[in-house]
Amino acid sequence: MYLPKLVAILALGFAPFAAQASTISPISGQFSITGSSISDNGTSLTFTPSTIVVGAANTISGSFFSLLTAGESGSITSPINYMNYSAQTPAQIVFGNGAVDFTISSLTEVTSASNLSNFAIFTGTGMVTSNVAGFSSAPASLTFSTQGSGDTTFSATVDTISAVPEPSTLAMLGTGLIGIAGIAKRRFLA
Secondary structure (H helix, E strand, C coil), rough: HHHHHHHHHHHHHHHHHCCCCCCCCCCEEEEEEEEEEEEEECCCCEECCCCEEEHHHHCCCCHHHHHHCCCCCECCCCEEEECCCCCCCEEEEEEEECEEEEEEEEEEECCCCCCCCEEEEEEEEEEEECCCEEEEEEEEEEEEEEEEEEEEEEEEEEECCCCHHHHHHHHHHHHHHHHHHHHHHHHHHH
C-alpha cells in the first residue's frame, strides 16, 4: 500500500530533472585546431597574432559538429607560460564568441623542441563550455604540437573526456531509493 505511493512520489519528484536532462546534454566529441606564427622560447608559447582556425570538417565530431564549422576562426590566450603553468591564470581557446570555450587547467610539455628538431608536444586538460543553449560543460583534453624553428606552425586537438551522463545518474539514484523503500517496507511489515 505504501510502496505504490512512494514510487509515485519519487516519479513526480524526479520528472523535472529527467525532462531537463533530456534537453541539456554535455558537450562531447573532438575537433582540431591549426595556426601559424607561434614562438617557443623554451618556457612559453607566444601566438602572433593570437588567431587560430578550426581544422577540416572531417576532424569535427560529436557536439562540436553543431557548434563549429571547418575553417572558423577563433583566438587563443597568448603568451602561455608552460614551464610554470598556473590554473589561476588559465589559457583559453575560444570560437564563435563563446560557442566553444576551452579553459585549459593544466599544460605539460611532453617532448621538448630541442629534443626533436624544434618539434614540441604538449598535453593539457580543462573544461569546454558553450553559450549555446542545450549544452552543458564537460572535461576535455588537449594535444598540442609545434613544428619548425623560430616562428612555427602548430596543430592541436580538443577531445572531451567521457563522463557518466546525467539521465543514467538519475536512474541509478531512483533505483537505489526504490530499493531502500522496499527494504523499509519489509521491516515495517515484519
